[in-house]
Amino acid sequence: MLKKDLRKKYKDLRASLSEEFIEQNSLAIANQLLSLNIWDKTYYHLFLTIEEQKEVDTEFILQILAGKDREIVVSKSDFATTEMTHYLLTDNTKFRKNEYNIPEPVNGLEVPVSKIDVVFVPLLAFDLIGNRVGYGKGFYDKFLSQCNSETIKIGLSFFDAENLIEDLSENDIKLNFCITPEKIFYLDSII
Numbered sequence: 001m002l003k004k005d006l007r008k009k010y011k012d013l014r015a016s017l018s019e020e021f022i023e024q025n026s027l028a029i030a031n032q033l034l035s036l037n038i039w040d041k042t043y044y045h046l047f048l049t050i051e052e053q054k055e056v057d058t059e060f061i062l063q064i065l066a067g068k069d070r071e072i073v074v075s076k077s078d079f080a081t082t083e084m085t086h087y088l089l090t091d092n093t094k095f096r097k098n099e100y101n102i103p104e105p106v107n108g109l110e111v112p113v114s115k116i117d118v119v120f121v122p123l124l125a126f127d128l129i130g131n132r133v134g135y136g137k138g139f140y141d142k143f144l145s146q147c148n149s150e151t152i153k154i155g156l157s158f159f160d161a162e163n164l165i166e167d168l169s170e171n172d173i174k175l176n177f178c179i180t181p182e183k184i185f186y187l188d189s190i191i
Contacts, residue, residue: 002167006133010124013159014054022057025158028181030060036177036184038152041117045073045086048095048103055122056156073111076104077139084143086111113146121155121175130174130187131165144173152176161185 001009044065049055065072072089077098087093087108094106121140123132132155134140144153155178178185 001162001165003133003136003165006125006162006165007136010133010159014124017054017158022054022158025181026057027060029056029156029179030064032179032181032184033061033064033154036154038118038154039068039070041070041152043071043073043111043116043118045075045116045119046089047120047122048074050101050103052101056158058120058156061120071111073116074105075143077102079137082138082142084139086113086116113143114148116147116151118152118154119144119147121153123155123157123178125159125162125165126155126157126175126178126185126187127162127165128185128187129164130176130178131168131172132175132178133165138171141171141173145171154179
C-alpha cells in the first residue's frame with residue numbers, strides 16, 4: 001500500500017479504539033519489550049504519547065526504564081526546521097503541549113544524539129522489512145538518520161505489519177524491531 005492510504009487506514013482504525021483497549025494493549029507492548037536484549041544500554045529515547053491521536057501509551061515503558069534506573073531522553077520539535085532537540089528527563093522536567101498536542105519538555109539538560117542507545121519510535125504502520133509510516137512530517141527519519149549505526153530503533157504499534165510499504169524514499173530509516181501486543185517483529189535486528 002501507499003503511505004497516504006496507510007495513514008488513512010490506521011488513523012481510522014485508531015479512531016475506533018477505546019481507552020480500555022489502549023491501556024491494556026500498551027501494557028502488553030511494554031511487557032513484550034521486557035524479553036528484548038536491550039536493557040544493558042544507558043540512554044533511551046521515549047516519545048511522549050499524543051492522547052488525541054490514540055497512540056501507544058508509553059507511560060508503562062517509562063516506568064520500566066525508571067525502575068531499571070536508565071537515562072530517559074524526551075524531545076521537543078521545531079516545526080520550522082523539522083529538527084528535534086533532546087532533553088534528559090529529570091524530576092524537575094516541566095512539560096507543555098504544543099499546538100499538535102505533543103507533550104514536550106519546556107527546557108532541561110540537552111542530550112546529544114550520539115549518546116542515544118535505543119529509540120522507541122511512534123508510527124501509524126510498518127511493514128515486514130522494517131519500513132514505517134509516521135505522520136508525514138519527517139521528524140523521526142531526520143532524527144534517526146543522525147543516530148549512530150548501533151542505535152536500536154524500536155517501533156510500537158497496536159496493529160500487525162503490512163506486507164510492504166510501496167512508496168519509500170531515500171530518507172526513510174528502517175526499524176530494527178516493532179512491538180505489538182501479541183508479537184515482536186525482528187525486522188533488521190542488530191542485537
